[in-house]
Amino acid sequence: MILHSVIFAFALLVVCVCSACTTDDECSLNGICVVSTCICDASWFGDDCGRLDLEPATRGTGYNYTTYTDPSYYNTRGNSSWGGQIIHDPQDPALFHLLVDQFAHGCGLSGWRPTSFVARAESRTGPQGPYHWVQNVTGSFRHNTYVHWSPFDQKYLLWTIGVDVPDPKSCKSVSKENWPNNISVSAAQDIKGPWTPFHITINGTNPAPWPLYSPENQTSKITLIAEDLRIFTAERWDAKYSLINSASWNTSDYSRTWAEDPFVWRDKRGHWHALAHWMIDIVEKNGTKYPRVGAHMYARTLEGEWTFKLQEAFNSTVTFTDGSVETFNRRERPKLFFSDDGELTPLYLVSGVQALGSTTTSYTLIQPVGTAWREYEAALGF
């Protein structure tokens, strides 16, 4: 009995020591530290608020047309895709758009360079979809779609990597040397276009922009974050970009902090966050299972100091509303869709996924986060 009490007390002590915080940074800047305890913002959980509170996804939602075929297709991967971004239509509250990286001609993920292009899909059944193809936004080769509304410019800005090339004649992969990743931006008043010709901003890959505009500071300034958390800023979206910071951690392959494809946002307190694909996925590298796939990085200011949390913010296992649980071979390209009430509560996580055992077929999964998405959907009548 005494021994049990001692063990119990010791366990409590350990729990308290582990979870005690002294600053909001120890709550991953996803909450506040109150009397040594992290009070997490909506959609985040854990002792340190470092985990995304993912809810069950619904099968048949997202953008999943891997069985589609067409006589012009070179392969059988259907309309495979690799993540995208949800946009709520500003005029029509019942309409949601998904700008998605799709692979042309039935080619899958392995043919991403050359066949990736940007497509726009629509859903009238809510933000989770299913989304249906309505428009090609670009031809090949365009990948890494990131779109946001720029309040200063009163325009959508569309970011991609790639070059404009003729429609590919096969799914065969093309080298980066032949077709560079040059990060480019285009603008449009309407999400349905027309889009201006792409303007190259920086050399690099995996752009993640965020306007520095706020109602209090109506600046035209913009930030653009690329691979290895290289942070650039520009006076305007189409002006010259200057490097202001780079990741302070080891970014080499197979290092503990090897990550790619950052998704960046500034939260309601003005702090900065990134979600990234924390290398590497399941069954790569000789069948090694890595118990991670989504990394979270954060900083009080854009210039840093940034913290790379060595803990998964989410992983490749997804629970579905039908009760099934699926662990994906790959789950990458994380992008959040936030509430529009000024709280920036994450409502959905969009990612590119590939089933275990699948070599190159892939699709875009949308998974709700936390609980606020329920009210968001209900208020829109879904």
Ligand SMILES: *[C@@H]1O[C@H](CO)[C@@H](O)[C@H](O)[C@H]1NC(C)=O
């Ligand atoms: C995606 O589509 C495939 C093929 O139709 C299906 O097996 C799979 O369950 C779908 N996944 C989701 C999440 O809807």
Ligand SMILES: *[C@@H]1O[C@H](CO)[C@@H](O)[C@H](O)[C@H]1NC(C)=O
């Ligand atoms: C597949 O993508 C093509 C665009 O290349 C489009 O014409 C077709 O409607 C799409 N099919 C489905 C089922 O999404």
Ligand SMILES: *[C@@H]1O[C@H](CO)[C@@H](O)[C@H](O)[C@H]1NC(C)=O
């Ligand atoms: C969409 O773009 C892809 C890539 O350029 C092309 O293969 C496909 O035919 C286009 N589809 C339509 C309907 O324009």
Ligand SMILES: *[C@@H]1O[C@H](CO)[C@@H](O)[C@H](O)[C@H]1NC(C)=O
């Ligand atoms: C595009 O990228 C390549 C290689 O990264 C570089 O050689 C080329 O100069 C870039 N083009 C422009 C216009 O920046």
Ligand SMILES: *[C@@H]1O[C@H](CO)[C@@H](O)[C@H](O)[C@H]1NC(C)=O
């Ligand atoms: C990209 O790199 C090339 C070669 O180093 C350089 O000529 C070009 O100006 C760079 N482009 C940008 C936008 O920085």
Ligand SMILES: *[C@@H]1O[C@H](CO)[C@@H](O)[C@H](O)[C@H]1NC(C)=O
């Ligand atoms: C507005 O924001 C920009 C970009 O962050 C910054 O450079 C500028 O100093 C800010 N202006 C004021 C008045 O705070």
Ligand SMILES: *[C@@H]1O[C@H](CO)[C@@H](O)[C@H](O)[C@H]1NC(C)=O
């Ligand atoms: C970075 O990580 C790589 C791979 O683990 C390792 O070989 C290298 O020594 C590391 N470099 C530093 C400066 O820690």
Ligand SMILES: *[C@@H]1O[C@H](CO)[C@@H](O)[C@H](O)[C@H]1NC(C)=O
């Ligand atoms: C791959 O894994 C197998 C089984 O664990 C092991 O025997 C083999 O040495 C590994 N190969 C490499 C290149 O690491």
Ligand SMILES: *[C@@H]1O[C@H](CO)[C@@H](O)[C@H](O)[C@H]1NC(C)=O
């Ligand atoms: C992901 O996390 C869940 C919950 O902790 C766990 O059950 C699952 O095994 C993890 N999946 C992977 C691939 O690590």
